[in-house]
Every structure is written in C-alpha cells, then in structure tokens.
Amino acid sequence: xxxxxxxxxxxxxxxxxxxxxxxxxxxxxxxxxxxxxxxxxxxxxxxxxxxxxxxxxxxxxxxxxxxxxxxxxxxxxxxxxxxxxxxxxxxxxxxxxxxxxxxxxxxxxxxxxxxxxxxxxxxxxxxxxxxxxxxxxxxx
Numbered sequence: 001x002x003x004x005x006x007x008x009x010x011x012x013x014x015x016x017x018x019x020x021x022x023x024x025x026x027x028x029x030x031x032x033x034x035x036x037x038x039x040x041x042x043x044x045x046x047x048x049x050x051x052x053x054x055x056x057x058x059x060x061x062x063x064x065x066x067x068x069x070x071x072x073x074x075x076x077x078x079x080x081x082x083x084x085x086x087x088x089x090x091x092x093x094x095x096x097x098x099x100x101x102x103x104x105x106x107x108x109x110x111x112x113x114x115x116x117x118x119x120x121x122x123x124x125x126x127x128x129x130x131x132x133x134x135x136x137x138x139x140x
Contacts, residue, residue, distance in 0.1 A: 069085050
C-alpha cells in the first residue's frame with residue numbers, strides 16, 4: 001500500500017524512521033526467507049512514509065482536526081483522551097498516543113471542529129460516538 005497524500009510527522013518521528021531505514025538497508029539478515037520478505041515490506045513502508053512526509057510544520061491554529069493537531073475528545077462513556085493525529089511510528093510522541101488519520105477514529109475526526117460529534121466503527125463491528133473538545137497544533 002503506497003500513500004500519495006502528505007503525512008504529517010514530528011522531526012523526532014522522521015529521524016527515527018530514517019535511522020530504522022538505514023539499519024534495515026545496511027543489514028541483510030541471513031535468516032529465513034519470510035524474514036527477508038518482512039524486511040523488504042518494512043523498507044517499502046518507511047520509504048513511502050518518508051517520501052510523503054511533511055515534517056514538523058504544524059497546521060494552522062484554526063480548531064479544525066487535521067494531521068499535526070493535538071486533539072482532546074470525550075467518548076460516550078465520559079472518558080476524555082488527548083492524542084496526536086499524525087503518522088504512527090510505533091512510539092508515543094511526548095507521552096501522547098498517536099492515531100493515524102487513516103484509523104477509524106482519525107478518519108472520523110478529520111475535519112471536525114470543537115463540539116462536533118462523530119461516530120466511527122470499532123473492531124467488533126459496532127459504532128462508537130466521540131465529541132471533539134479541542135484541536136490545537138502540536139508543538140513538541
């Protein structure tokens with residue numbers, strides 16, 4: 001799967017991906033063919049992310065949920081969560097969870113404004129409701 005749209009990520013995430021790519025490219029495992037296939041797939045995935053990366057420039061502070069924004073939401077059960085809408089690289093960013101814009105929650109919230117209520121599908125096939133409380137640019 002290749003991405004053709006820009007992907008927002010922090011400089012730190014970009015640097016980690018570049019380091020991982022360098023490591024993967026420089027070391028050919030002498031292990032099983034299956035591992036080689038996984039390595040090649042990860043190399044393609046990282047190259048795709050880096051080729052479409054928009055690094056560090058946060059979006060405008062207009063309150064609209066989009067990649068690069070720190071979102072605070074309230075779920076139907078009353079739980080409140082704050083997370084970064086951006087590219088996942090396997091780690092948290094500044095202690096925040098990171099949700100991809102392509103995830104069900106990220107896709108549902110993209111374009112939302114403060115107070116907007118959205119629904120999204122959860123893995124068991126049901127739907128959940130979430131309200132966007134706040135969307136501000138992420139400043140690492």
